[in-house]
Amino acid sequence: MEVVLQVLLNGLILGSVYALIALGYTMVYGVLRLINFAHGDVLMLGAFAGYFVGNAVAEVMPFPLLVTLIASMAICAAIGVLIERLAYKPVRSAPSLTSLITAMGVSLFLEYTTALVLGPTPRGFPQDKLLPDSTLIHAAGFPDVHSRDLVVMATALVLLGVLYYIVAHTRMGKAMRAVSFDKDASRLMGINVDRVISFTFAVGAALAAGGGVLYALKYGRVEPYMGIYPGLKAFIAAVLGGIGSIPGAMLGGLLIGFTEAGASYFFSTYRDAVVFSVLVLVLLVRPAGILGRGMVEKV
Amino acid sequence: MRRLAICLLLTLCCLALGCTRPPDGDTTGGGATGGTTTGGTTGGTTGGQTSKGDPNAKDEYAEKAVDGDNLKIGVYLSITGASATFGEGSRAGMEIAVDEVNKKGGVLGKKLKLIVEDDEGKPDKAAAAGQKLITQDNVLVVLGEVISSNSLAVAPICQKNEVPMISPSSTNVKVTQVGDMIFRVCFLDDFQGQVMARYAADNLKAKTAALMIEKSSDYSVGLADSFQKTFEAKGGKIVATESFTNADTDFSSVLTKIKGSNPDVIFLPSYYNSVGLIAKQAREQGITVPFLGGDGWESPKLIELGGKALDGCAFSTHFNVNETEGKVADFVKAYKAKTGNLPDGLSALGYDDVLLMADAINRAGKLNRFAIRDAIASTKDFQGVTGTITINAQRNPDKPATIMQIKDGKLEFVTQMAPE
Numbered sequence: 001m002e003v004v005l006q007v008l009l010n011g012l013i014l015g016s017v018y019a020l021i022a023l024g025y026t027m028v029y030g031v032l033r034l035i036n037f038a039h040g041d042v043l044m045l046g047a048f049a050g051y052f053v054g055n056a057v058a059e060v061m062p063f064p065l066l067v068t069l070i071a072s073m074a075i076c077a078a079i080g081v082l083i084e085r086l087a088y089k090p091v092r093s094a095p096s097l098t099s100l101i102t103a104m105g106v107s108l109f110l111e112y113t114t115a116l117v118l119g120p121t122p123r124g125f126p127q128d129k130l131l132p133d134s135t136l137i138h139a140a141g142f143p144d145v146h147s148r149d150l151v152v153m154a155t156a157l158v159l160l161g162v163l164y165y166i167v168a169h170t171r172m173g174k175a176m177r178a179v180s181f182d183k184d185a186s187r188l189m190g191i192n193v194d195r196v197i198s199f200t201f202a203v204g205a206a207l208a209a210g211g212g213v214l215y216a217l218k219y220g221r222v223e224p225y226m227g228i229y230p231g232l233k234a235f236i237a238a239v240l241g242g243i244g245s246i247p248g249a250m251l252g253g254l255l256i257g258f259t260e261a262g263a264s265y266f267f268s269t270y271r272d273a274v275v276f277s278v279l280v281l282v283l284l285v286r287p288a289g290i291l292g293r294g295m296v297e298k299v
Numbered sequence: 300m301r302r303l304a305i306c307l308l309l310t311l312c313c314l315a316l317g318c319t320r321p322p323d324g325d326t327t328g329g330g331a332t333g334g335t336t337t338g339g340t341t342g343g344t345t346g347g348q349t350s351k352g353d354p355n356a357k358d359e360y361a362e363k364a365v366d367g368d369n370l371k372i373g374v375y376l377s378i379t380g381a382s383a384t385f386g387e388g389s390r391a392g393m394e395i396a397v398d399e400v401n402k403k404g405g406v407l408g409k410k411l412k413l414i415v416e417d418d419e420g421k422p423d424k425a426a427a428a429g430q431k432l433i434t435q436d437n438v439l440v441v442l443g444e445v446i447s448s449n450s451l452a453v454a455p456i457c458q459k460n461e462v463p464m465i466s467p468s469s470t471n472v473k474v475t476q477v478g479d480m481i482f483r484v485c486f487l488d489d490f491q492g493q494v495m496a497r498y499a500a501d502n503l504k505a506k507t508a509a510l511m512i513e514k515s516s517d518y519s520v521g522l523a524d525s526f527q528k529t530f531e532a533k534g535g536k537i538v539a540t541e542s543f544t545n546a547d548t549d550f551s552s553v554l555t556k557i558k559g560s561n562p563d564v565i566f567l568p569s570y571y572n573s574v575g576l577i578a579k580q581a582r583e584q585g586i587t588v589p590f591l592g593g594d595g596w597e598s599p600k601l602i603e604l605g606g607k608a609l610d611g612c613a614f615s616t617h618f619n620v621n622e623t624e625g626k627v628a629d630f631v632k633a634y635k636a637k638t639g640n641l642p643d644g645l646s647a648l649g650y651d652d653v654l655l656m657a658d659a660i661n662r663a664g665k666l667n668r669f670a671i672r673d674a675i676a677s678t679k680d681f682q683g684v685t686g687t688i689t690i691n692a693q694r695n696p697d698k699p700a701t702i703m704q705i706k707d708g709k710l711e712f713v714t715q716m717a718p719e
Contacts, residue, residue, distance in 0.1 A: 003559055006584075010551035120419075121383045122572055124603040136585050143555075146583035219548050220579055221572075221604060223381070229546055265552040269514055269542045 006143035007265050008258065013149045015257020016156035017218070021211040021234035022241070022249040023163060024204035030180040030244045031200045033096060037103040038083060039208055040231015041110035042076055044224060046209025047216040048118065049075045051125055054213075058129035065130045065217075069155070072213050073206040080205025081198050089194075114224040122223035125216040152214045159210050160250055163203065167246060172199055180244065233260070236279050242292020251290060348478035350461045354663075354670040360462075361666040364439035369412035370405070372656070373432030373462075375443040375453060377420035381545070381572050384598045385445040385645055389467055390415060392642060392649030393442065395633050400653065406660045411653070414438060422452040429453035433460045440465065440660075440671065442652055445645055446570075447471030447488075447518045454481045463672045467652035468617070468645050470594065471517045475694040480668075482675050482694045484651050484683065488518060488568075491593040491615045492525030494700045494716045495566065498613065499526075499591060500533040502714070505563035509539040511553070511577065513569045516545065522568030522593050538562050545573060550580050558586050570595040575604025582608040589613065597643045602708050613704040617644035617685040619712045630684045644685070644701075651683035 021043060028036045049072040057071075058064045087106050091098045127148065128134075134148040167173040178186040179196045187193050215230055216222050233256055241252025256275060263274035282290065352358070364371045374393060376386035393413060401410045414436050416428035425444060432438050433456065441457050441464040444450045450469035457464035458478035466474055466483040470491060475481045499505040508530055513519035527537050539560035541553045554577070557565060565581070567574060567590045574596050581590070589611045596614040620641055622628055630650055634642040642650075658681060659674040681688040686698040699717040703710045 003555060006555045007552050010549075010555065014549055014551070115379070119383075120379045120381070122381065122600070122604065124575075124600075124606070128606070136583065138585070144585035149583065215548075219576055220606075221548075221576060225381075226548075229548070260549070261552045263552075264543075264549075265556050268553045268556075271547075272544075 002141070002143050003265075007261050009143055009145060011258035011261030012254070013153045013218070013257070014261060015254035016153045016160075017211055017214050017253075018230070018234050018237045018256050019250045019253025020156045020159055020207055020214070021230055022237040022253045023160070023246065024207045024211075025235050025238040026241070026243055026246060026249040027167075027176070027200050027204045029238070030246075031176060031183075031197055032088070032092070032099075034088065034099050035103060035235070035243075036204070037100070037231075037235075038106040038110055039204070040227035040229075040234070041107050041114075042080060042083075042205045042208040042227070043212035043215065043231060044114065044222075044227035045079060045110065046072045046076045046205075046212030047125070047222045047226060048114065048212075049209065050213035050216055051123060051222045054126045054130050058126055065151070068130060069210060069213050073209045076209030076212075077202040077206040080201040080208075083205075084198060084201040111224050111227075118224065120224055122221050125220050125222050127217055127220045130217065149218065152218050155210070155214055159207065163207065164246065166203065172196070176200055233275070236275070240279055240282055240289055242286075242289030244293070245289070245291045248289055248291035255290075347476045347481070348458050350458070350478065350480055350669065350672075352461055352667075352669040354667055354673055356667070358667040358669070360437065361439055361668050361671075363437045364666070365409060366412065368410055370407070370409040370660075371436055371438045372411055372413050372653075373416070373429075373436060373438030373441040373443075374413050375416045375418050375425055375428040375432065375441070375449075377444070377446065377449070378415070378417035380420035382420040382446060382570055384571070384600050384643075385468075386417070386420075388598075388643050388646040389443075389445055389649035389652075391634065391638050392646035393467075393653045395630070395637060396650045396653035396657075399633075400657045406657050407664070407666065411657065413442075418444065418449055420446060420449070422448045425449035426452040426456060429456045433457070433462050438462070439666070439668070440656055442467065442649075442656065444469055446516075447474055447521075448516060450474045451477070451517065454478070457481060461668055463668055463675060465652055465656055465675065467648040468594065469518075471521050473517065479676075479694070480672055482690060484655055484685070484688060484696055485594075485617060485648050486698055486700055487695060488521035488593070489525035490718060491700060492522040492527075492568070493529045493719070494615050494702065495522075495591050495593065495613075496526045496529035496533065496535070497716060497719075498615075498702055498714075499564050499566070500530060500535050503564060503589070505535060507536050507538045507560075507562045507564075509557045509560055509562035509565045510537060510541070511557070511565060511567045511569070512540065512542045513545055513573065514542040516569070518593075518595060519568045523566065526566050526568070543573070545570070547573075548576060550577050551584065554581050554584050554586060557581075558584055562588060564588055565590045567591065568593045568595065571598035571601040571604065575601060575606075575609070578605045578608035578612065594644050597645060599640060599643065602705070606708075609705045610707065611705070613702055613713060615700045615702050615716075617701065618647045619701050619703070619715075620710065621712050626682065627684045647684045651685050651688070654683060655681055655688065 024039050050068050053071045054068040057067050061067050091102050137145050175191050175196045237252035237256040238249045241248030259275050259278050264271040378386040397411045418425035418428045445468045447469040450466045454477035458480050463480050468485045470488045472487050510523045512523045539557050592614040594616045597616050663670040663674040678690040688696040699715050701715050702713040704713045
């Protein structure tokens with residue numbers, strides 16, 4: 001029983017981070033119908049921003065983790081807007097394949113520029129400086145859990161809540177939903193579509209940065225290619241939940257987390273194969289994802 | 300959406316293949332001349348292909364390796380990438396040896412000149428680097444790699460072009476089995492696995508062990524194999540065998556399973572990059588038993604990535620950096636002066652690699668690849684910083700292993716174990 005709980009807990013921690021990253025994919029897809037393949041690399045930039053800010057503020061400021069998180073999210077929000085302006089906006093009216101390839105180009109650009117500037121060697125993330133008193137928590141009848149993991153999970157859940165509030169209860173959120181329904185009609189209704197898109201990228205990148213800091217905090221390592229796998233898994237989570245749907249991304253993230261934790265417990269060698277098979281099975285039954293809307297493809 | 304799913308699936312397949320693609324040894328366009336290539340294989344323990352070049356004939360390829368006053372030696376290493384410290388360390392060791400050899404007059408009256416190619420730690424890049432060194436740079440001898448999968452990608456290219464290759468620190472048994480041009484100066488995986496099993500059973504008195512194997516690495520699988528054999532022969536029991544890939548970062552559920560099997564030690568024959576991650580996550584789940592590993596742990600980055608989680612863990616390596624006298628101490632001093640850091644086992648092997656090669660070329664006495672091959676093969680009681688090296692019939696050295704333990708973020712010498 002304890003083992004089952006432990007595996008579920010592992011899945012929940014992992015899944016909450018995936019959910020956070022998946023949201024960025026889903027939001028950008030919602031408003032632009034663009035799969036932002038550079039999302040995982042923004043995560044990596046966020047983790048590096050966290051690495052530098054964390055090392056600078058630890059032991060100097062109170063709540064170093066909070067400061068690091070906010071700074072990293074702000075930096076990446078700016079980077080996200082910049083990427084949208086420079087790379088995606090010029091090809092926005094081109095066929096969707098063009099923007100997809102642009103996204104891959106941005107992804108490679110970010111990875112290799114970082115490798116060039118900061119070096120490809122992994123660096124240790126200042127886990128202990130940011131969370132000095134983290135320790136193993138023992139509780140009878142419950143699996144051992146590290147307090148750092150609980151912080152990671154709680155932070156991810158809080159960020160998910162904040163995002164949900166923004167989208168569901170603010171004017172900007174309403175505008176985002178309107179743009180995702182129909183860009184042209186929104187423009188006719190007086191919504192500044194460019195601003196909404198920029199905002200979406202800012203929020204998406206900030207979430208990726210948050211995910212990056214949490215990911216680095218959990219695993220204690222940053223390197224230029226660290227965004228590839230979590231980015232890929234989160235993308236799968238978004239597709240699984242129904243890309244474009246925000247609750248879908250959250251659900252998909254958690255589901256991928258649980259599947260991966262379970263799969264690596266039972267057959268560690270094939271963990272990724274199991275995760276991807278689940279994706280294929282779900283898409284065979286529900287092509288639009290679990291919570292996705294069916295769309296008629298215009299020919 | 301269906302279309303998206305198919306695209307996705309294809310992408311993933313490509314990724315999966317990219318990680319596990321076998322080394323591509325069958326490259327075209329060999330530029331080596333002189334000496335005839337035969338595809339024949341010999342049986343027995345030496346194994347692999349044999350070259351039939353004549354040690355006494357004129358060797359045009361070898362003569363072209365002279366560039367003015369220099370003699371070109373090819374090196375391929377992971378200078379960047381996830382295993383960058385391997386390449387950097389080995390290269391620094393090699394350069395110190397080259398300086399030493401050149402100061403003493405070089406070999407055959409020429410100065411050694413290293414042409415270094417970066418393979419980023421990837422087998423496909425290594426194969427390209429090996430091909431370039433031979434066909435474009437026309438090097439006399441090829442030195443490299445640390446990572447066995449990369450050496451296995453290049454060895455067939457060297458064998459096919461009949462250029463001697465001496466790997467400084469690839470410990471997988473298959474490397475020198477490729478053919479009679481391929482040598483190494485380090486001990487083998489099965490020996491490392493054996494030594495660590497003896498350490499676990501005899502020194503730590505462990506009765507049970509868990510294995511964590513990096514499935515995509517020949518090195519890791521080889522060590523785990525021989526560990527298991529020796530450990531079981533000593534009456535120990537393997538209670539769990541789990542595997543992972545080098546792309547994994549989350550090991551929580553694998554560790555949950557290992558924790559459930561309650562082992563006395565965990566044998567983790569992997570590279571430092573994953574070792575740090577795994578040890579940390581194990582401690583976070585309340586696993587307190589020591590991890591044991593091989594020379595893949597050896598890196599200045601190990602402690603940075605693993606921190607306190609590695610206290611009490613031990614690994615086998617090639618030399619004792621804390622030695623205070625003789626050749627080893629001199630090398631440590633030269634290395635510190637050059638790089639500002641302490642050398643690791645890999646830099647020591649890089650150093651021995653060049654010195655052994657220089658010694659062999661001098662003994663061969665002429666620019667002929669086959670004479671040089673024969674000279675390397677007949678190396679006996681060569682005094683290196685990693686021990687006394689005698690090349691045996693399998694083109695591997697017979698030498699002891701050193702076991703180091705991590706205590707308070709520092710390496711401490713535990714013991715030295717000779718082959719049994």
